[in-house]
Amino acid sequence: MPIRTLLLFGTRPEAIKLCPLVRRLRAEPEVFDVRVCVTAQHRGMLDRVLQTFEVVPDVDLNLMQPGQTLSQSTARMLAALEPVFQDLKPDLALVQGDTTTTFAGALAAFYARVPVGHIEAGLRTWDLAQPFPEEVNRVLTGRLARDHYAATDWAADNLRREGVPDEAIYVTGNTGIDAVLHVRDQLAAGHLSSGQDFSFLDPGKRLILVTAHRRESFGDGFERICAAIRRLAARKDVEIVYPVHPNPNVQAPVNRLLAGQPNIHLIEPLDYLPFVDLMRRAHILITDSGGVQEEGPSLGKPILVLREKTERPEAVQAGTVKLVGTDENVIVKETELLLENQEIYDRMKLVHNPYGDGHACDQISTIIRSL
Numbered sequence: 478m479p480i481r482t483l484l485l486f487g488t489r490p491e492a493i494k495l496c497p498l499v500r501r502l503r504a505e506p507e508v509f510d511v512r513v514c515v516t517a518q519h520r521g522m523l524d525r526v527l528q529t530f531e532v533v534p535d536v537d538l539n540l541m542q543p544g545q546t547l548s549q550s551t552a553r554m555l556a557a558l559e560p561v562f563q564d565l566k567p568d569l570a571l572v573q574g575d576t577t578t579t580f581a582g583a584l585a586a587f588y589a590r591v592p593v594g595h596i597e598a599g600l601r602t603w604d605l606a607q608p609f610p611e612e613v614n615r616v617l618t619g620r621l622a623r624d625h626y627a628a629t630d631w632a633a634d635n636l637r638r639e640g641v642p643d644e645a646i647y648v649t650g651n652t653g654i655d656a657v658l659h660v661r662d663q664l665a666a667g668h669l670s671s672g673q674d675f676s677f678l679d680p681g682k683r684l685i686l687v688t689a690h691r692r693e694s695f696g697d698g699f700e701r702i703c704a705a706i707r708r709l710a711a712r713k714d715v716e717i718v719y720p721v722h723p724n725p726n727v728q729a730p731v732n733r734l735l736a737g738q739p740n741i742h743l744i745e746p747l748d749y750l751p752f753v754d755l756m757r758r759a760h761i762l763i764t765d766s767g768g769v770q771e772e773g774p775s776l777g778k779p780i781l782v783l784r785e786k787t788e789r790p791e792a793v794q795a796g797t798v799k800l801v802g803t804d805e806n807v808i809v810k811e812t813e814l815l816l817e818n819q820e821i822y823d824r825m826k827l828v829h830n831p832y833g834d835g836h837a838c839d840q841i842s843t844i845i846r847s848l
């Protein structure tokens with residue numbers, strides 16, 4: 478009997494990292510009976526990833542509400558997931574990362590007595606407040622999971638330190654690297670087109686690509702980030718593209734402080750292909766995103782991270798990521814250093830990606846069939 482495997486996800490980053498696995502598992506219908514349930518914690522951004530990867534969910538809970546709070550989302554998801562488990566009776570549930578969907582999905586599976594596989598397990602800052610609430614979500618998901626798919630040895634060690642048995646931990650690389658390497662190589666070979674018109678970019682200027690959405694930066698943190706971006710945009714030799722996350726706590730300060738400023742392009746969130754294309758074209762990435770920190774090294778770009786702590790220290794150690802927090806002066810100083818000092822810039826460009834080699838989905842599928 479094929480293993481009935483239920484993949485649960487709901488946000489853009491989970492979808493980008495799980496759709497390649499959905500496709501990989503679906504390639505062997507005699508081994509895997511794949512079911513996909515989306516909470517649609519993100520509605521628009523999720524749908525665009527589903528379209529890109531041509532994944533059609535079996536169940537779409539359509540739960541997003543504008544301006545949703547953490548408790549509201551969690552409660553709605555738990556209630557909506559119970560009948561999904563009753564209906565589908567999966568042998569295994571797979572969740573990814575550290576969002577509300579990840580935690581609620583793992584808890585709903587646990588209540589239904591379905592074993593949980595946690596993809597991207599073992600990331601830790603060891604500070605429950607940073608990132609908020611993701612550190613708590615991944616710690617709690619780790620407690621509920623039976624199988625732990627860690628991207629790196631460091632993440633696997635974190636799980637061992639928490640008492641997870643060795644035989645339940647698998648180091649596979651990150652499935653997001655499978656996706657980014659495929660897209661990067663297809664774009665470079667001209668086999669894929671990003672389908673986006675970037676003719677608004679000035680080839681005479683160096684592109685700084687910005688993304689930011691972390692909850693712990695809402696309020697003052699975002700004010701400082703925006704102030705730093707305005708100062709950088711005053712330089713004649715750069716232009717800034719910022720696809721703005723739809724969270725109202727992000728939209729409000731960014732639009733108030735940056736809309737209409739010269740050299741700053743505020744745009745809608747991009748589809749995955751054009752976003753990878755834009756990362757390729759960028760000179761520097763400034764971000765608080767987890768996924769962009771992982772993808773950046775594969776594109777050979779220096780990454781300045783708008784956080785005090787990161788759960789992804791491997792790229793910091795490798796020299797391609799630098800934590801700059803949300804202090805206006807530090808962000809400006811570190812960016813200018815990269816713009817003006819070619820030697821420092823070149824040292825931050827990496828070829829090797831510590832988060833994966835593009836075969837995470839193959840490894841995970843081999844492990845699941847052996848369980």
Ligand code: UD1
Nearest residue numbers: 488518519520521522523542543544545576577723724725
């Ligand atoms: C969520 C995750 C975060 C992840 C991020 C990736 C939680 C608690 N947070 O944060 O871990 O890094 O996604 O982007 O799980 N919205 C839309 N359309 C969309 C998506 C969001 O309008 O497609 C708006 C809605 O008003 C929504 C709000 O953004 O209520 C917040 O969405 P939510 O998923 O709760 O939080 P994020 O900040 O997106």
Ligand code: UDP
Nearest residue numbers: 490493720746747748749752766767768769
């Ligand atoms: N991304 C995208 N379009 C954008 C910005 C980001 O497709 O406009 C992709 C990016 O390549 C990465 C993922 O979204 O794969 C990261 O998502 P996000 O930053 O929202 O979440 P995080 O990784 O911080 O949880």
